Amino acid sequence: MSENILYKEFKSTLGAQSQNKKLHQTLNKSLENYHQKYLNGINQFENISSFKEKLQIIRSKSILQMEKYLLQFEGNFKKNGGELFWADDANDVFNLIQHIIGDNIKSVVKSKSMATEEIDFNAFLENQNIKVTETDLGEYIVQLRGEKPSHITAPALHLSKDDITLLFHEKFESSPDASAEEITAFVRKLLRREFTEAELGVSGANFLVADSGSICITENEGNASLTTAWPNIHIVLAGIEKIIPSFTDLGYLWPVLSSHATGQKISVYNHMISGPRQEEEGDGPEKMYVILLNNGRDNLLINKELRQSLHCIKCGACSNICPVYKIISGHSYNSVYNGPIGSVTTPHLRTDANFFHLSFASSLCGKCTEICPVNIPIDDLLLYNRSLAVEKEKMPKSEIRAIKLLSRILKSRKRMNMGSSSIRSLAFKIVFRKKWGVLRAYPDFPKTNFNKSRKK
Numbered sequence: 001m002s003e004n005i006l007y008k009e010f011k012s013t014l015g016a017q018s019q020n021k022k023l024h025q026t027l028n029k030s031l032e033n034y035h036q037k038y039l040n041g042i043n044q045f046e047n048i049s050s051f052k053e054k055l056q057i058i059r060s061k062s063i064l065q066m067e068k069y070l071l072q073f074e075g076n077f078k079k080n081g082g083e084l085f086w087a088d089d090a091n092d093v094f095n096l097i098q099h100i101i102g103d104n105i106k107s108v109v110k111s112k113s114m115a116t117e118e119i120d121f122n123a124f125l126e127n128q129n130i131k132v133t134e135t136d137l138g139e140y141i142v143q144l145r146g147e148k149p150s151h152i153t154a155p156a157l158h159l160s161k162d163d164i165t166l167l168f169h170e171k172f173e174s175s176p177d178a179s180a181e182e183i184t185a186f187v188r189k190l191l192r193r194e195f196t197e198a199e200l201g202v203s204g205a206n207f208l209v210a211d212s213g214s215i216c217i218t219e220n221e222g223n224a225s226l227t228t229a230w231p232n233i234h235i236v237l238a239g240i241e242k243i244i245p246s247f248t249d250l251g252y253l254w255p256v257l258s259s260h261a262t263g264q265k266i267s268v269y270n271h272m273i274s275g276p277r278q279e280e281e282g283d284g285p286e287k288m289y290v291i292l293l294n295n296g297r298d299n300l301l302i303n304k305e306l307r308q309s310l311h312c313i314k315c316g317a318c319s320n321i322c323p324v325y326k327i328i329s330g331h332s333y334n335s336v337y338n339g340p341i342g343s344v345t346t347p348h349l350r351t352d353a354n355f356f357h358l359s360f361a362s363s364l365c366g367k368c369t370e371i372c373p374v375n376i377p378i379d380d381l382l383l384y385n386r387s388l389a390v391e392k393e394k395m396p397k398s399e400i401r402a403i404k405l406l407s408r409i410l411k412s413r414k415r416m417n418m419g420s421s422s423i424r425s426l427a428f429k430i431v432f433r434k435k436w437g438v439l440r441a442y443p444d445f446p447k448t449n450f451n452k453s454r455k456k
């Protein structure tokens with residue numbers, strides 16, 4: 001396989017990002033802040049390890065019996081008056097949206113949803129001349145900049161307060177010295193108008209509860225309440241892995257999602273929405289639709305090892321602690337799901353591109369696995385992906401050849417002892433320099449080889 005374009009781009013971005021001091025300062029400050037909050041947040045659990053084991057069981061049960069619970073969810077949601085569709089990929093979603101909205105919609109408000117980012121949902125609507133407004137503050141900021149989110153829970157994590165002030169000054173002529181509170185108040189006012197004018201609200205879901213047929217959304221800004229309650233139509237796009245068996249399970253998952261994402265005991269607003277507005281109700285949409293998205297999740301589901309990655313509750317804690325993410329930031333991954341878990345799942349989602357190189361962007365320090373609230377063995381899965389990449393020849397051939405040559409040398413003491421230490425160091429550098437890049441430190445072979453040191 002020839003070296004893929006994404007891999008080339010990834011390597012050149014890494015070079016630039018690893019030298020970007022301003023980005024490192026911004027990221028370090030925010031990630032350190034998140035980590036301190038996380039440390040406070042997990043204080044609410046008397047025994048976090050046994051709590052994690054309980055969550056692992058809940059998520060494992062949800063994923064192993066996904067079909068049963070999704071069908072139960074469908075039945076209950078339809079009983080509540082909602083309509084539900086199954087989408088195998090992005091095109092299915094777009095066809096369904098067209099079927100639901102026809103030519104009648106001109107303005108859409110959206111609350112945060114990674115599934116919509118995954119399929120480039122906004123671009124699809126904008127191509128139909130439909131105005132889409134992101135209503136989560138971080139999402140709104142990246143939308144104004146024409147960017148994708150750089151983190152699964154904090155979309156504008158890569159930006160400093162000064163970057164954001166400048167953005168609003170340039171776009172809306174707000175004061176160049178505006179405080180964070182002033183900017184927030186300005187956006188709130190601006191978004192109120194969008195909420196009242198929108199004909200359609202689009203959201204994701206943190207969980208889908210099978211026994212009640214409810215979609216669950218947790219948030220801190222109140223924008224998801226308005227997105228899901230104000231417009232006349234509400235469409236939910238959710239990955240099939242979001243399913244959980246029961247309302248009781250939610251009681252375990254919601255607090256741990258908040259503590260690991262933002263250090264809160266529980267987020268400010270937590271919604272369970274079980275269908276459109278009922279006759280006796282004053283608020284809510286007239287029509288509500290759920291679209292369940294596969295888009296390659298079945299590739300993960302059928303694999304005994306990778307299946308565990310579907311347990312993810314998208315708290316973002318593994319990115320916050322990852323030493324690689326801290327240096328390169330989310331955009332370098334070129335994938336909506338980034339950081340350690342994104343590197344595990346992205347190569348298997350439905351895409352024409354080859355993302356296997358992401359599994360190599362890890363120090364395998366294991367911090368991601370340690371912090372994960374649902375005990376996903378992320379570093380093991382990254383290693384597993386690496387072996388798949390070699391097996392399926394998803395790595396550049398020249399790199400595979402270099403590794404094979406190295407392993408042949410390592411298997412023979414005679415070959416290992418060939419040449420002086422400086423020649424061995426130089427040869428190693430020459431063989432790997434092109435693949436590993438100039439910024440990487442290379443090993444210096446010791447002056448005395450193993451046999452000589454044993455004879456002394």
Ligand code: SF4
Nearest residue numbers: 312313315316318372
């Ligand atoms: S893999 Fe674990 S730590 Fe990472 S986002 Fe998912 S649940 Fe959170």
